[in-house]
Amino acid sequence: MVKLTSISRTYNKGTPNAVEALKGVSLEVNEGESLAVMGVSGSGKSTLLYIIGCLDKADEGSFELDGEDVSRKLSDQLSRIRNEKIGFVLQDYGLIPEKTALENIMFPLAFSKGVSYKEMKRQAKKISEFVGIAELNRKRVSRLSGGQQQRVAIARAIVNSPKLILADEPTAALDHKTADRIMELLLSLVNEGRTLIIVTHDKRIADMCSRTVYISEGVITEGE
Numbered sequence: 001m002v003k004l005t006s007i008s009r010t011y012n013k014g015t016p017n018a019v020e021a022l023k024g025v026s027l028e029v030n031e032g033e034s035l036a037v038m039g040v041s042g043s044g045k046s047t048l049l050y051i052i053g054c055l056d057k058a059d060e061g062s063f064e065l066d067g068e069d070v071s072r073k074l075s076d077q078l079s080r081i082r083n084e085k086i087g088f089v090l091q092d093y094g095l096i097p098e099k100t101a102l103e104n105i106m107f108p109l110a111f112s113k114g115v116s117y118k119e120m121k122r123q124a125k126k127i128s129e130f131v132g133i134a135e136l137n138r139k140r141v142s143r144l145s146g147g148q149q150q151r152v153a154i155a156r157a158i159v160n161s162p163k164l165i166l167a168d169e170p171t172a173a174l175d176h177k178t179a180d181r182i183m184e185l186l187l188s189l190v191n192e193g194r195t196l197i198i199v200t201h202d203k204r205i206a207d208m209c210s211r212t213v214y215i216s217e218g219v220i221t222e223g224e
Helices: 045-052 075-085 101-111 117-130 146-158 176-191
Strands: 002-011 019-029 034-038 060-065 086-089 164-168 195-199 211-216 219-223
Touching (some): 146 176
Parallel strands (some): 086 164
Antiparallel strands (some): 002 019
16 A cells, blocks of 8 residues: 655755654555554654655655555645545544534545535535444534544544545544544454554554554664
8 A cells, every 4th residue: 555665854955954854764554454653753753644645745765655656746646646545633633623523524525526515415424423423413523522523533534435544643632441442443444444554652552553663763663
């Protein structure tokens, strides 16, 4: 599903404030795999995730996603790939607080060509039932608990049936019981054939995945 070869990324390149976020990183992630990426703050975890998610581009190296070389795709092409193949689950949820849960779930479908409002609503309701939040559809996101908001975020991430799910510290602000439920939900998607890459500081969460890699100062140092 993911193949990175000698990926490097430097921010503020050519200035005194240059930061080498990634240094020649190579990584392969198979379809249907759950991979945890661990490392301290500033190690390059988020940069790695953003490059895999086509939100950032490497300065050097190549990147294949689902068999397609996306290294030199234009921004509109990358937007299409993100919408069709990738679902994001963010640490801060990234929801629109004044909108309802259902409206938030529907949001990615607005970028899909030829999908009517009625069909968008039908798909969003179906996904909300799948993640166990159908009773929250009409509630504003601002009135939901952290665990409920994270479920809405997951529903929004998978409403387009993406092959790849990327999660950036999705359980960081949750208690253990709620975090376990969120992980059970994410891993149930893996059992359906999706691929999951999750960035986490929590080894307990990482141990739930099928494989873990560690990144330090922009370099993958260990995998298991």
